Amino acid sequence: xxxxxxxxxxxxxxxxxxxxxxxxxxxxxxxxxxxxxxxxxxxxxxxxxxxxxxxxxxxxxxxxxxxxxxxxxxxxxxxxxxxxxxxxxxxxxxxxxxxxxxxxxxxxxxxxxxxxxxxxxxxxxxxxxxxxxxxxxxxxxxxxxxxxxxxxxxxxxxxxxxxxxxxxxxxxxxxxxxxxxxxxxxxxxxxxxxxxxxxxxxxxxxxxxxxxxxxxxxxxxxxxxxxxxxxxxxxxxxxxxxxxxxxxxxxxxxxxxxxxxxxxxxxxxxxxxxxxxxxxxxxxxxxxxxxxxxxxxxxxxxxxxxxxxxxxxxxxxxxxxxxxxxxxxxxxxxxxxxxxxxxxxxxxxxxx
Amino acid sequence: xxxxxxxxxxxxxxxxxxxxxxxxxxxxxxxxxxxxxxxxxxxxxxxxxxxxxxxxxxxxxxxxxxxxxxxxxxxxxxxxxxxxxxxxxxxxxxxxxxxxxxxxxxxxxxxxxxxxxxxxxxxxxxxxxxxxxxxxxxxxxxxxxxxxxxxxxxxxxxxxxxxxxxxxxxxxxxxxxxxxxxxxxxxxxxxxxxxxxxxxxxxxxxxxxxxxxxxxxxxxxxxxxxxxxxxxxxxxxxxxxxxxxxxxxxxxxxxxxxxxxxxxxxxxxxxxxxxxxxxxxxxxxxxxxxxxxxxxxxxxxxxxxxxxxxxxxxxxxxxxxxxxxxxxxxxxxxxxxxxxxxxxxxxxxxxx
DNA sequence: ATAAGTGGTGACAACGCTGTCATTTGTGGT
DNA sequence: ACCACAAATGACAGCGTTGTCACCACTTAT
Numbered sequence: 001x002x003x004x005x006x007x008x009x010x011x012x013x014x015x016x017x018x019x020x021x022x023x024x025x026x027x028x029x030x031x032x033x034x035x036x037x038x039x040x041x042x043x044x045x046x047x048x049x050x051x052x053x054x055x056x057x058x059x060x061x062x063x064x065x066x067x068x069x070x071x072x073x074x075x076x077x078x079x080x081x082x083x084x085x086x087x088x089x090x091x092x093x094x095x096x097x098x099x100x101x102x103x104x105x106x107x108x109x110x111x112x113x114x115x116x117x118x119x120x121x122x123x124x125x126x127x128x129x130x131x132x133x134x135x136x137x138x139x140x141x142x143x144x145x146x147x148x149x150x151x152x153x154x155x156x157x158x159x160x161x162x163x164x165x166x167x168x169x170x171x172x173x174x175x176x177x178x179x180x181x182x183x184x185x186x187x188x189x190x191x192x193x194x195x196x197x198x199x200x201x202x203x204x205x206x207x208x209x210x211x212x213x214x215x216x217x218x219x220x221x222x223x224x225x226x227x228x229x230x231x232x233x234x235x236x237x238x239x240x241x242x243x244x245x246x247x248x249x250x251x252x253x254x255x256x257x258x259x260x261x262x263x264x265x266x267x268x269x270x271x272x273x274x275x276x277x278x279x280x281x282x283x284x285x286x287x288x289x290x291x292x293x294x295x296x297x298x299x300x301x302x303x304x305x306x307x308x309x310x311x312x313x314x315x316x317x318x319x320x321x322x323x324x325x326x327x328x329x330x331x332x333x334x335x336x337x338x339x340x341x342x343x344x345x346x347x348x349x350x351x352x
Numbered sequence: 353x354x355x356x357x358x359x360x361x362x363x364x365x366x367x368x369x370x371x372x373x374x375x376x377x378x379x380x381x382x383x384x385x386x387x388x389x390x391x392x393x394x395x396x397x398x399x400x401x402x403x404x405x406x407x408x409x410x411x412x413x414x415x416x417x418x419x420x421x422x423x424x425x426x427x428x429x430x431x432x433x434x435x436x437x438x439x440x441x442x443x444x445x446x447x448x449x450x451x452x453x454x455x456x457x458x459x460x461x462x463x464x465x466x467x468x469x470x471x472x473x474x475x476x477x478x479x480x481x482x483x484x485x486x487x488x489x490x491x492x493x494x495x496x497x498x499x500x501x502x503x504x505x506x507x508x509x510x511x512x513x514x515x516x517x518x519x520x521x522x523x524x525x526x527x528x529x530x531x532x533x534x535x536x537x538x539x540x541x542x543x544x545x546x547x548x549x550x551x552x553x554x555x556x557x558x559x560x561x562x563x564x565x566x567x568x569x570x571x572x573x574x575x576x577x578x579x580x581x582x583x584x585x586x587x588x589x590x591x592x593x594x595x596x597x598x599x600x601x602x603x604x605x606x607x608x609x610x611x612x613x614x615x616x617x618x619x620x621x622x623x624x625x626x627x628x629x630x631x632x633x634x635x636x637x638x639x640x641x642x643x644x645x646x647x648x649x650x651x652x653x654x655x656x657x658x659x660x661x662x663x664x665x666x667x668x669x670x671x672x673x674x675x676x677x678x679x680x681x682x683x684x685x686x687x688x689x690x691x692x693x694x695x696x697x698x699x700x701x702x703x704x
Numbered sequence: 705a706t707a708a709g710t711g712g713t714g715a716c717a718a719c720g721c722t723g724t725c726a727t728t729t730g731t732g733g734t
Numbered sequence: 735a736c737c738a739c740a741a742a743t744g745a746c747a748g749c750g751t752t753g754t755c756a757c758c759a760c761t762t763a764t
């Protein structure tokens with residue numbers, strides 16, 4: 001790794017004091033154009049990279065974000081991670097990832113320790129942790145800035161900045177799509193209790209039924225978890241009903257894959273005998289036969305925007321002159337993606 | 353975040369000099385038991401966490417590892433990541449993840465910049481980057497310690513420390529399993545050219561055929577990529593042959609899922625008309641119908657061991673007295689997991 | 705001409721820790 | 735009891751930055 005080039009080497013080459021170099025690297029302003037150019041040239045020549053450790057130490061601040069999650073969905077996590085990372089790289093931040101268990105009793109202590117240890121400047125939190133009141137209040141108390149991704153159809157309990165995912169209306173769209181396909185016996189397999197998304201999606205489902213005056217049947221609604229296994233089990237339960245549904249809206253693609261599995265195992269055809277829809281547009285919704293109708297959300301973009309928003313906020317904290325102190329709220333609504341698993345009437349022109 | 357507790361606070365409470373506290377936190381030895389207890393007690397009481405920035409700066413070293421990957425398999429990446437992270441947390445290291453593109457022309461520069469920027473102490477590299485000679489030699493030149501996960505059946509080109517995954521013999525096992533099920537027309541769908549694993553698995557496949565004196569048919573071997581789409585396309589190609597195979601060994605589960613999809617689309621039954629095996633034991637090998645026979649590797653454990661090994665090596669670099677300077681080699685052999693997609697003759701007792 | 709800014713720059717302390725080396729304390733051999 | 739030597743501890747100088755404050759060279763207003 002050659003001999004380390006420090007700020008002083010740059011200063012010498014540029015013929016200025018090392019403090020001036022610091023001014024340049026930090027965009028502090030009040031540097032003459034001429035000087036600025038000399039310094040930048042020197043930086044380029046020496047391929048100088050400020051030492052983060054020294055920076056953090058001297059500035060008593062940190063350029064590291066944390067991503068906290070507890071999510072079984074590998075695709076989702078990786079999408080989030082990559083999105084955040086892209087933004088971090090661009091803005092000169094580090095990313096510390098922190099997988100953890102939401103039902104760990106000491107989750108709050110764990111987070112506190114981790115924030116301290118890694119000297120984090122801010123946190124990005126995805127569901128279900130982002131929806132746990134005790135975690136949020138603890139974080140508030142620690143006075144660590146954070147942004148969270150949550151499932152909600154509208155801005156809710158004021159306080160902390162959020163990225164809102166409108167699962168409710170997206171689920172409404174899916175249900176309405178099933179109705180348009182001629183279904184009135186539509187079942188719903190709900191995901192984890194602890195994820196607000198599962199409730200939101202259910203509300204969307206119910207709203208669509210109500211709007212179209214379709215009777216709501218208790219037996220068609222089964223609560224479970226975001227897993228393949230539940231999809232299998234839920235489908236079996238539905239098929240055993242005296243009057244089984246003709247379509248099943250599963251709360252995510254994993255459940256839907258299980259549903260599909262079980263339905264086909266019974267010798268039924270999809271979508272003719274049973275239409276099946278998922279949610280999330282995870283890769284394996286495209287790897288089933290037939291492919292699954294689902295709702296797509298731009299997870300990577302969501303993550304990037306969340307990170308960008310947080311970083312911007314941190315910047316404001318540092319220079320209190322521009323006290324646009326609040327992080328703006330962001331909204332996303334997953335988009336319906338229709339595929340073979342629900343298309344009984346002739347397919348309309350597709351966009352995929 | 354309260355008032356920061358520093359090493360001096362601890363020293364004062366324990367009634368020793370702050371250097372002694374440093375000795376304790378760094379396990380330097382030559383501290384009396386009695387003193388050690390006092391200090392530890394003080395650390396506990398104050399919930400003291402050494403400041404990493406200061407540590408790195410003063411010691412001119414770093415407690416951060418990098419995980420470099422370019423892999424489309426979310427489950428694999430996350431497993432690796434979690435394994436490494438577990439070890440890092442335990443040993444007081446940070447983890448910097450670095451997804452990148454192996455066919456990026458400037459990959460070497462990119463890594464150099466990243467290593468410098470994040471002040472990394474060592475690297476963990478997974479395929480296919482871990483198998484690219486130019487990347488390795490560049491890393492060697494930078495003198496950054498690293499450990500890599502590679503596909504190989506035996507210790508090869510000496511140099512840098514590796515974790516060896518014996519894909520070859522595992523593929524042999526799978527092929528032999530198909531043979532035991534009565535197949536002699538066994539096709540092989542190979543994954544990416546750039547992943548050595550795809551070649552190793554093919555060699556294993558060929559070895560098994562040879563051992564059992566089964567003729568090797570060129571048309572049964574198709575090269576492609578580790579993707580669902582290739583599985584679909586490859587299967588179609590095989591089924592169009594004048595004399596199609598009776599079983600297909602797909603180079604990983606994703607390909608196998610595609611294969612399954614295409615085979616069933618043709619109205620064939622699995623495993624009766626066509627047996628299908630995958631590789632990797634990724635979750636969705638359990639989410640197909642029927643479930644896929646595959647080979648399982650303990651990715652999480654592999655990752656942990658790799659990280660542990662690297663960290664140990666870094667420790668040795670610091671204290672050159674114990675100059676066990678070489679990182680030991682580690683070997684893993686994926687294990688055959690038989691499931692319905694290949695079981696034509698009555699199932700033997702299962703362990704899952 | 706003189707006082708009062710203002711933008712640009714530099715000197716220097718401080719951040720919390722590790723490395724080095726000097727110093728103190730304890731131990732065993734005589 | 736004494737010395738020699740090792741073990742335990744402390745004093746202090748950095749590590750590469752940022753923050754603070756002082757300073758200088760100009761303007762601009764008097």
